Amino acid sequence: MTPATRGLGKDRLPAPDPVGDRSSEEHFMRLRSAVKELDSAWYDATNNLMLTADARKALFEELLWEHRELAEAHDKCQVIPEASIDALREQLTAAQREKDQLIRQHQEELSAHKTSYQELKSQLIQLGLDHAKALKAAEADAAAKMDEALEDASNATVVLRAELEELAKARKGAEEKAARLEEEQKECNRLVLQTDTLAYRLFPDSQRFAVKKVDERRTAQGQANLAVPWTPYDHLVALSARVSHMRAIDRNLSDIPDVATQLFRTLWPGEEVPDTFSLISDRLKGAGKRIREWQCSAAHAGADSPSALLAPDYLDEEEDEAEEEPLGDAGAGDAPPEAPAA
Structure with missing residues (x-):
């Protein structure tokens, strides 16, 4: 181990390092680092010097070429004659005049363009005003049309x-009318049923004709079961058949009033014939008694009177039928036996 130093001091003596003693290896490491730093600094300095030299060389070459071009131009200017210079001056003067002329033309064209621009600008402003006015008029017209359309709507x-509302009222009226018609239809059906029942009770012999007509109608309509209860329309068909049957019988009984008149004159030859058939019928109800009186008188005087031609049993039967009570009113629920109530 050697004492560590920090180099030489002012007195040219090694200055001790306050950190402490160091080994030779550490000194060599520090020396190696210092050499590396010196080498790097030397390389950087050399590189910078080369770059600076190259830049100065390129600049010198450029200046040299410019100097050569200027020298050549100077040499050319030295050889131009005086006449050529005057011609160039004249050309320059002509070019200047042409330039001035072009400048004046340009100014005139520019002024014309400015004037045209002002006119176009004025026209554009006027067009803008007209457009704004037309737009306002169109908006007012559109607003008026919109108000009119809203009012129409x-x-x-x-x-x-x-x-x-009228349709609702009409519909309500139609519904009420339909309900009323339905009620009237029900009432009509009830009246048809009641009328047919009453006709059956008054004219029972017309039942087979009514049943025949109803069966014919059902067969024509393709109804297979003929035993189902009659509908109101079936009762109406039956009533029509009964009326037709009664009309046929009425045509056969049209001679009864004349026969009754002749019989009255025969039984009561001295009396005047009543004016109505009902009075004649009331008098004929006592025909049996009148004939029995004639029979009693004929036993003494002989059978040469008209009463001998009459059958006493037949007259007694008519008198018994005349004394029977009349038929009562038919009920609405009574129906013919062959036609069960619908």
Whole structure:
């Protein structure tokens, strides 16, 4: 171990290192580091010197070439004659005049362009004003049309609501009318059923004709089961058949009033015939008694009176039928036996 130093002092003597003693290896390491730093610094300095030299060389070459060009130009200027210089001056003067002329033309064109620009600007401003005015007019017109359209829409809405109310009223009226018609149809069906039942009770012999007509109608409509209860329309068909049957019988009974008149004149030859058939019928109800009186008188006077031609049993049967009570009113629920209540 040797005492560590920090180099030489002012007195040219080694200065001790306050850190402490160091070995030779450490000294060599420090020396090696210092040599490396010196080598790097030397390389950097050499590189900088070379770069500076190259830059100065390039600059010198450029200056040299410029000097050569200037020297050549100077030599050329030295050989130009005086006449050529005057011609160049004249050309320069002509070029200057042409330049001035071009400048004046340019100024004139620029002034014309400025004037045209001002005119175009004025026209553009006027067009802008006209466009703004037209736009305002169009907006006002559009607003008026919009208000008119809104008013028309409001009126149309009012009209539509009124029409809807009328349609609702009409629909309600139609529903009420339909309900009323349905009730009337039910009442009509009830009346048809009641009328058919009453006709059956008054004219029972017309039942087979009514059943035949109803079966024919059902067969024509393709109904397979004929035993189902009659509908109101079936009762209406049956009633029509009964009326047709009664009309046929009525045509056969049209001679009854004349026969009754002749019978009245025969039984009561001295009396005047009543004016109505009902009075004649009331008198004929006592025909049996009148004939029995004639029979009693005929036993003494002989059978040469008209009463001998009449059958006493037949007259007694008519008198018994006349004394029977009339038929009562038919109920609404009574139906023919062949036609169960619907």
